[in-house]
Amino acid sequence: MLSERQEKILKLIITEYIKLARPVGSNLICKQLKCSSATIRNEMADLEELGLLEKTHTSSGRIPSEKGYRYYVDHLMQPKELNGEDMLKLQIIFNNQQLELNDCLSESLKLIADMTNYTSIVLGGTSHDNKLKEISVVPIDSENLIVIVVTDQGHVENKKVYLKNVSLEEIKKTVDLINDLIVGTPIDEVSSKLEFEIKPIIGRYVKEHEIVYNTFYQVFKDFSSKNINVVGKNNILKQPEFNNIEKIQNIFGKLEDQKEIIDNITEENNDIKIYIGKENHLDDEVTVIKTKYHSKGEEGTIAIVGPKRMDYDRVVTLLEYIKQNIEK
Amino acid sequence: MLSERQEKILKLIITEYIKLARPVGSNLICKQLKCSSATIRNEMADLEELGLLEKTHTSSGRIPSEKGYRYYVDHLMQPKELNGEDMLKLQIIFNNQQLELNDCLSESLKLIADMTNYTSIVLGGTSHDNKLKEISVVPIDSENLIVIVVTDQGHVENKKVYLKNVSLEEIKKTVDLINDLIVGTPIDEVSSKLEFEIKPIIGRYVKEHEIVYNTFYQVFKDFSSKNINVVGKNNILKQPEFNNIEKIQNIFGKLEDQKEIIDNITEENNDIKIYIGKENHLDDEVTVIKTKYHSKGEEGTIAIVGPKRMDYDRVVTLLEYIKQNIEK
């Protein structure tokens, strides 16, 4: 258990380091606490012993260890009020009735990326709440047509498909069948309904049923795939910890890799969660702060990626605010 | 006018520099031409006099100047045959009937980015050839609906719109009107037809005609906006000329700025054009090789961005090949 003074010192070191990005010495601290630098040094040595602080070399000041940051976010930080200006800018986005959820999210996360100089990510997908509302086809020429799928939440997806040797008649039949039988089905269950309710019927009435079935199956499969939006990647270049090309290559590579993002960013927890350094699997040098959101027919993750030396309080406040706003 | 030997030397210096990325000395050259290094040095001095070569410092080897590269691409380079493996990979993409133009383009440019370690850009838009085929609306709830626009080339665009105090009746009326009167109109002319043919009519029959008109106007306006796809941005990090954060910040900034891309990448010429260093307005350190393409209802630009020390022959060949393939 840390003493009150130790907590004060740890907190000061972390906040100073977040501000200045260089090791914090005992002098800086002792000015803000009424005691001598020697006392601070003793305490610092203890905190290092406990694994909460680190040195970059024998005679350097201290920087927080990952354990130190962890202690800070768990016990020491007190999320700030959202500053008025930030809130105003965000409100403009949320109050714009014209924007649909996804635009709203990307707009606000773009804003956050700008404000904080970190990188933000929206990882969204349609959820169980999204139910099939209507499917229609528009023929383009004898071999190509567009399939359009609309959900009750207003999501639209379209796909151009190439169908050789299939008459428009038969496709229309199938579309009518889908509109009759599985409208109202949650979008993520459509595939299976397609298999068990549609496939057997068209098997009897439609000549090229195998091809037709596969086509529609594919359309719905694509529909439920996730969409990924990474904003403010270039902000990484502004962070002093990313001062060499290799580190940049690594993190940029990860941030452009869909699989990497889906695997490492997706969050199943509804609280705001913080993953510091090795706690996330994206990059040891960064912290990821993220949360799952639900809104109408969609659920997904919003995340902020920044250096471990991140302004935790502010990011948590911002993320919380966005989450609240999109969920209502 | 350059002598034959001077051209040989210039060409060798450029190709070697492209390969090795460091200044080329007289020794390297004299091994490939049967004469002494002293002779080469004399010639080099002349080529420098002419502004075709540069030194990085008094006693360094030579690197090509922008004028040197220009001379090379205008007079010296001879586009290689496309190597079999590259061609095969590209053919797989082009032969995939399932892919629509846009996917085809981004897939192949992604491939090129991988093969060359440069960055590629597709800047596409619907063109005059794209004609309105059908428009439909799907109501979501009392105040929101989806407008879906399909063109004869198979482009689909949808937009969720928010319409308060407008009855579905009136919207349907407008949609029918559009489908009756302006189907078949090139997509980039729809806006004006909307104004002169639809607006006057709904002005008489539709109550909230002002709002309805504006909504549809907006839908079509969004439709014709350009889509931009930048692939392989991270490859820039692999180029030795981009070895400091500032340069990277600059070029990455440009490549993420839509306006910057539209202004500086759009190409109106149907040939393959090469813009070296200051000739392009993106970044003095890069060369942009690009061309305009036309395919079905779409036209746009495909471009490759790399260091001035770019493999000109190969990129030109690849771009030519892609252009040919998408245009047929």
Added chain:
DNA sequence: TATTAGCACTTGAAAATTATTAGTGCTAAT
């Protein structure tokens, strides 16, 4: 007259050297 051998000279890059400075840990006094 064009080419070339030879050599002094220049420069950048890398390695080694030398301050300088911020900060430590420890000891002894308070």
Added chain:
DNA sequence: ATTAGCACTAATAATTTTCAAGTGCTAATA
């Protein structure tokens, strides 16, 4: 328990040294 005082450490920056690559020029040569 706290603190003043001081020897000590290591990074950073500045300076010097060494090294290799490559030039330009001169004079000799074919």
